[in-house]
Amino acid sequence: MSIKYRIEIAYSVYNDIELAGWAVCDDQDEVVQLDLLDANGKQLRQCINRYSRPDVGIRFFHSSDENTYGFKLRFPFRKGDHYILRLADSKSTVEKRIDGKLIFIKRVLKNMMEKQSIREIFERRIRRKNILDYPEWFKLTKASKEELIKQKEYKWAEDAPLFSIVVPLYRTPKGYLKELIESIGAQTYVKWELCLADGSPDNKLEMFVKSYQDERIKYRYIGENLGISGNTNKAVEMATGDFIVLCDHDDLITPDALFEFAKEIVADSEVDSIYSDEDKIDEKSYDVFDPSFKPDFNIDMLRSQNYICHLYGVRRELVEKYGMFNSEYDGAQDYDFILRMSEHSRKIAHVAKILYHWRTHQGSTALNPESKMYAYDAGARAIGAYYARVLPEIQIERIENGYTLGMYHTVFKFNEYPLISVIIPNKDHTDDLDKAIRSMIEKGTWPNLEFIVVENNSTEEKTWEYYKKIEKEYSQVKVVYYDGIFNYAKINNFGVRHARGEYYLFMNNDVELIEPDSLKEMMGYGQRNDVGAVGCRLLYEDNTLQHAGVILGIGGIAGHAFIGLRSEGETYLNRAMLTQDMSAVTAAVMLVKKEVFEKVEGFDERFAVAFNDIDICMKIREDKKLIVYAPYACFHHYESKSRGAEDTPEKIERFNREIGLFNLKWEKNILDGDPYYNQNLSVKDGFFNIRNIESEKIGQPYYSLEMRNFLKDKAKDIYDKK
Known part of the structure; x- marks a missing residue:
């Protein structure tokens, strides 16, 4: 298919031109990059507003996903000049000449503009597709004339x-x-x-x-x-x-x-x-x-x-x-x-x-x-x-420009390297486990590590042989044995009892270090007294985002931000590449201070599979500690994008019980909204889309009251158990 595109509307606004249309390429998840060039090939500044086009997704991919295939592009236009619209994906580039013929060729458009603006036609077309772009959203949500009158009459x-x-x-x-x-x-x-x-x-x-x-x-x-x-x-x-x-x-x-x-x-x-x-x-x-x-x-x-x-x-x-x-x-x-x-x-x-x-x-x-x-x-x-002034005890090596202009990356300096205990639950999958351990030891730059591999019901003979081999090769690797049925929270709590470090790094067995200084990045924040836990940026094998922090309320409980997008330029306000405080981070790679972990009494073992990491982050925040997302710490997470489907009656029942339990514990926080998100953004997903003002009221959770009560009823029998 390569790049397909269409300029559906083109009209002039004062001395500017606005083009609106769509563009797609072979990769359903890739956003086609747009650039404006002048006649000499020099790149120009332009304003781009992107929005979803489900009709385009259905046409090309038989999917009504909400990817941003649609675009509206505005740029200065001088009569007589021509410009080039360049569309590019990771494999190819297409160029389209933009000149006066494209803008003014249809006399009918000129006649229509005398009666009704093309902008109004365009915005009505958007509404028909149930898509709301920002200018329209602002018109519908800004203070009304009636509200302004009431404000003027308010007695202060x-x-x-x-x-x-x-x-x-x-x-x-x-x-x-x-x-x-x-x-x-x-x-x-x-x-x-x-x-x-x-x-x-x-x-x-x-x-x-x-x-x-x-x-x-x-x-x-x-x-x-x-x-x-x-x-x-x-x-x-x-x-x-x-x-x-x-x-x-x-x-x-x-x-x-x-x-x-x-x-x-x-x-x-x-x-x-x-x-x-x-x-x-x-x-x-x-x-x-x-x-x-x-x-x-x-x-x-x-x-x-x-x-x-x-x-x-x-x-x-x-x-x-x-x-x-x-x-x-x-x-x-x-x-x-x-x-x-x-x-x-x-x-x-x-x-x-x-x-x-x-x-x-x-x-x-x-x-x-x-x-x-x-x-x-x-x-x-x-x-x-x-x-x-504020943190003189924290050693800063330098402050450098981050991912883009106006963003900054703090590089920390260490004279001492406290012991970090890396706790990894494992059942077979020794190839993945070996990659996880070796990447940390051979590629990572943090010199003081111990690895606690928590063995849980492996069945393959090569697993036992691998344990002997890795313990012999690396003295800092220790295998401990947990014989109970799988319970992620219990397994990690068990692993902690064998750890000697001042810090715990909870880590899945299917991750691999990408950035050598990742633990320095995480420890730079983890060493602070006001921080309880630190997360990192996780990428799928295809280098799309698996984790860039967790947003409370997404999908009803909590969800990863920007999952499946590329961190290089596709995330809202570049937030995937911005160090920030979050409500939670995933325990696939999560650094927690020992003293903080002990104070909040570790993982809640009632969350056997889901939400145990979100729950411990909530407990840490309840203790007035921050959860920091450190994007320059980066790992591959080889978890499949389809992994974790709750596709059996038993799994569905367990998952619903854990959703209900989380609601019982943290319902007020969910209803109040994530303080690190924004009430104007949708809770349907983690892509920072503007909320739909018709279907999503401010403060309205994703799940209805009836559904929340139904799920909480399922969890009442385990809510009082510790």
Whole structure:
């Protein structure tokens, strides 16, 4: 089949062109890569929005899966020029010439545009296919006119916070500033002041700002350009509010933004910092795209990327006490600032709503990351300084650029190597087991390991011969014998009783080390006092993702994030390659401190096969410890993608009982939603798709109440047994 594609719709938007269609290749799971080139073959910047096309899946693969075969692509277009759309998969490349004939050849489209926009036709077509793209989703979920009226009528207490929105100006286009001021003036919450500090060569904007005749709008002409930090500090000096709110001079905030912030702050007086979700808006303020649905406060994610970004607010007294913006980190000054403020905030609140539109244009970092390469170096220095302040006992070798710009990889240094006890349950499959052990010893760089192989009812003669051979060859390998029926939790608890290490690495017998420094990566986080367990990135044999952390509530209980996708560019906001805190990680490869394991009383042996690893992570989090996903620690997991099917009555009964047991133990956590996910994302799978607003209500679990009660009834007889 090679690459098949179709451009179904092409239309102009101001000076841009939008193309919409689909593309597939031989591999059902591979996403065709799209690039725009100019006539000279130079790659151009473009905005791509992908969405599922079940009709395409049925046509080519006889499957109505939700893979992202559909695309909408937008790029600047100059009349008379031609462009090349390049489509590529792992085996081949196809190029399509894009010129005026493609866009304007059909007179009927031009006539239709006079009566009804092609955008409306396109969006109606999407709705017919039961597909919701982000611009439409935002229109349907943003605060309605009725809601905005109610917000304006809301009676606040006298001590409700005053927000000081600080904006540094420098050669700001009047049109952008006008839109920003008007978006602030439209706020349903009226206790705000806008502090504009202008470092431009002249004060041409002063009369324009004063024309608004609103005493809440303050303008100060600095007389010189002090840089982004210096100009922002001048704006902060003008502030008199309870909270400082950061905003760029060319961006927009939604009319309910400050209302939502105030609601969170009034509800909890310990909230010192607050942030929201955001998206991007194009140069003409025509279209919103690329939403960033963020987790609740995630300290390890923040140490890897400034995921908080916009909209962000912090108590002014913290700024006065711990310092304003530091010009040493210009380009990443907000990153340094947010890191410092997070150190001293009692609570950091997250509003899971799109309250900020980040402007994209040729010079902005939002659209063109390479426009401010110096900013990424400044970001690395800001993280290094943060570690030195907050975790001086942790040795950092370097902070390097991670998978992509704006992401950072912390490389740890070790002078001592505590003993790690690697605990591996095994029944036959000695070829797999041998690969697992040898990869750790011969390829891995952690020098202090012991292996506890827990033998469980093997039947093949070669298994016993292998045990003798491997124990003789490697003195750090020890085989212990568990004779009971298979129970993963019991087997691992049994193995721990034979371990001498300060750390336990629970590991399946069908994994193989890929990255030599994987245990250094995991131990870098595992050595911290606030961390209880660490997981890694696991790949199937075909190098697609098997594990990139576990999301609570997916599929009713919990599920792996991005399973079956490629970590290189296919995961939402590149999260598969971002170190972060998660609700749980799989015990196929999981590092746990001995003292933490003992405090939570190990694995719950009522979970014989399923959810025992998720359960222990939940117990660790209940003990106020973090679960860290470390993506630069990487193993192959040779588990089949179809493995684990509950296809016998006995297995189905056992699986349902364990689902019911997990619901009995952790139902409140499931109903509250995973704090490291986002309520706007679907719980049907782990692909971070936008939730369907018709079939998935916020806070509504995957299983119905009736089904949850049915499953819990099945588990009541084992719930009280320890």
